[in-house]
Amino acid sequence: xxxxxxxxxxxxxxxxxxxxxxxxxxxxxxxxxxxxxxxxxxxxxxxxxxxxxxxxxxxxxxxxxxxxxxxxxxxxxxxxxxxxxxxxxxxxxxxxxxxxxxxxxxxxxxxxx
Amino acid sequence: xxxxxxxxxxxxxxxxxxxxxxxxxxxxxxxxxxxxxxxxxxxxxxxxxxxxxxxxxxxxxxxxxxxxxxxxxxxxxxxxxxxxxxxxxxxxxxxxxxxxxxxxxxxxxxxxxx
Numbered sequence: 300x301x302x303x304x305x306x307x308x309x310x311x312x313x314x315x316x317x318x319x320x321x322x323x324x325x326x327x328x329x330x331x332x333x334x335x336x337x338x339x340x341x342x343x344x345x346x347x348x349x350x351x352x353x354x355x356x357x358x359x360x361x362x363x364x365x366x367x368x369x370x371x372x373x374x375x376x377x378x379x380x381x382x383x384x385x386x387x388x389x390x391x392x393x394x395x396x397x398x399x400x401x402x403x404x405x406x407x408x409x410x411x412x
Numbered sequence: 413x414x415x416x417x418x419x420x421x422x423x424x425x426x427x428x429x430x431x432x433x434x435x436x437x438x439x440x441x442x443x444x445x446x447x448x449x450x451x452x453x454x455x456x457x458x459x460x461x462x463x464x465x466x467x468x469x470x471x472x473x474x475x476x477x478x479x480x481x482x483x484x485x486x487x488x489x490x491x492x493x494x495x496x497x498x499x500x501x502x503x504x505x506x507x508x509x510x511x512x513x514x515x516x517x518x519x520x521x522x523x524x525x526x
Contacts, residue, residue, distance in 0.1 A: 303454075331513055331514075333514070333515075335517075341519070341520075342500075342502055342517045342518060342519050342520045343455065343502070343517050344517070345514060345515070345516060345517075348514055387454050387455075389454075391513050398443065398445060398460060398468075398506055398513035398515060399445070399457045399460065399468050399470065400445070400447075400455070400457060400504075400513075400515060401457070402454030402455050402456075403454050404452075404453055404454050405452075405453075405454050
């Protein structure tokens with residue numbers, strides 16, 4: 300079992316729709332959860348971080364965390380063509396000191412005009 | 413606010429050679445992590461430096477080594493390059509005192525080994 304798993308995609312949604320990206324993780328003591336956006340040929344950009352169960356909203360983005368189910372998701376409302384990118388889920392278990400991020404393989408999102 | 417910078421942007425090396433990649437962290441950050449990203453994959457953790465010491469290491473051979481300087485900048489060295497070392501090498505910086513460990517990536521160095 301991979302430590303962090305994401306839908307392989309690609310995920311295609313029409314402009315204006317809600318895009319839902321999912322991620323599961325295997326280490327129950329994971330503490331911090333992050334979503335990065337990576338455009339083709341560019342480096343990952345941090346767009347959301349979440350640490351407690353529940354929802355966290357930032358503009359059109361909502362991150363949802365359920366530690367009991369070891370599940371984290373990212374919702375993008377009113378999707379725009381500029382949201383087309385690969386979205387990476389990352390998990391950190393800093394209980395052993397350090398800040399190693401474990402990434403999923405990414406989900407490619409395509410927003411069609 | 414200066415972000416994370418990396419140099420060089422691109423690099424082409426021959427199998428067996430050695431390479432050094434450089435990173436300057438975001439202003440105010442003191443911790444540097446290095447990741448390797450193969451095409452179509454998520455980044456893989458190589459190691460992390462804090463207070464000029466390697467604090468944590470991923471599953472990479474000893475050919476991969478690093479260093480952190482007093483000004484928090486860092487280098488990644490790879491010896492005896494293999495074709496499989498071709499990848500995007502990413503540097504990420506963070507602030508130790510923030511337990512959330514939000515990491516911010518630089519633009520990366522694209523290494524091609526021929």
